[in-house]
Amino acid sequence: MNTVEVKNVTFRYRTGQGVDDVTFQAAPGELLGIVGPNSAGKSTLLRLLSKVVAPERGRILIGGRDLCTLPRTALAQRVAVVPQEFHVAFPFRVAEVVLMGRYPHAGGSAWESDRDRSVAQAALEATGIPDLAARRMDELSGGERQLVSIARALAQEASILLLDEPTAHLDLRHQGIVLEILLRHHREGRGTTILVSHDLNLAAEHCDRLLLLARGRVRVLGRPEEVITEEHLVPAYGCPVTVERHPVSGRPRVQGILNQRGNHGTVSHHSPDAREAGRSE
């Protein structure tokens, strides 16, 4: 039921960005990372998987069912998305926002049931924020907001979780908290998790397999040690990198080299497409 199949999918925005003939599969229980430089098509892929945009060519199957024929609420029962940024327009309380995750199950009926409430309560506890339940969203810090966003996604009880840079705007402590919650949920739930990240080292450390996208195309799909290599990363990012092993986990670790100035930085911050970083993918 939790298999995600993407078959020869092509989609382009009017700006020309998008994805081109992408094919991959995520198996039940797998943690798949989608990595690549800015405007490689990572977020586009997530928007395709959550039916925000429809493919021009190719098919997407969720648990064997074509996304085109799957009603939106039925899809939302299977696929939950944690977006990159989480802003709520009016001063809703945390509990109300988490309960919004029950919409695909409540089916638009006037008020959520007791079961909806207990699921929302469990989601608040799983993310460690039951004390925030009565707080207003506009009073929260960025890290707390992201935890609410995850709790809302967990309340959806979907077996497939799509994460778009879930730690991008967080400080070190909250990065750790968020990552821990997500990994624990993934291990316990046996669901399928797809993680889009700029952070190659984070993705290499935790994902079962990685999909490297560049300019909308799949460059390579495989285990982290097969993907995080100079052979694949240098052409994808257009800059020199060094790859080494993590001393503890043995997973690959990468660093970009800025040869002009001679200083070092991680690849994600110095990609050749940095000038395009402001644009959405």
Add this chain to the structure above:
Amino acid sequence: MKAGVTLPEVAGWRSVPILCLAALLLIGLLLSVMVGSFPVAPREAVRALLTGGANDPVVAVVRQIRLPRAILAGMVGAALALAGLGFQAISRNPLADPTVLGVSSGASFGVVIAMLLGLAGPFGNPAVVTLFAFAGALLAAVSVYAIAQVDGRLPITTLLLSGVIVGLFFTSCVMLITALLAANELQGVIFWLMGNLAPTGGRTLAVLALVLLIGAAVLARQAARLNLLALGEEQALQLGVEAERVKRSVFVAASLITGAAISAAGSIGFVGLIVPHAARLLLGPDNRRLIPAAALLGAAFLILADLLARIVMAPAELPVGVITSFCGAPLFVYLLRSRRGGESI
């Protein structure tokens, strides 16, 4: 466990504040039939409302003059409040309101067109005038949103600016048409333009009541989905909401009830801004509570504002729009300056 209790307390229906608002509406209604050049004692007013009587002057004043006016004010207030709430939910901004968005001016334009064609007035059909007002409101609303949209988003600055521009344009159209009207029609138009809650007959009330019911029903049906729109359109889609369809139906419903309110009582500004804001302070932003609350509070607010307009300069009468604008303009400034209102969405 404390946390286990907080969840139901925060989210869900709340009867007490809603009942308080209903009580406020009843008090407003009672006050408005008591106060005037011919004062009526509370007990007398209740008796006149409940029992009636053939040749009783108190009954005549209460039932034939003051009650229809209060009912008109109540329905117009509820309509404008719901319209504001609808526009705010779909534009994700508490500043959206039929006046600010120029939708009221568009509706006024529709009404004066109907007047120019001789469709309004004592022999006209209020449903036809409402239809014209609706068309004008929809035209203005579509223009404002089309102008304001940037890459599928609605930044508040462009939304407000295009609202001002569209509003000014339709106001000019109204002035152009009033210049074309005959002198004997002019006084009625000007009186109506200023916002006028003088009773206009049973048919007007019936049309307004029907349209208000339809509009409120559409909004109530979409209430839960409107909540999810607050997360942004993309996330609403990802949660299973057909965002575009919801927005379109609320957009049409809000334009429709704006048109009905304006054609019945002329332009009364800022009710759609003040009332939803107050209701939100009282009950939080959940539209399932907010829709009944805004309707009740809008009705009570305009009945009381009209009462005030009748007594501050008695025996002369102030246009009720003066009162609502004196409340609404400062609130608008406050909301614009406060962080939440000024944020681009």
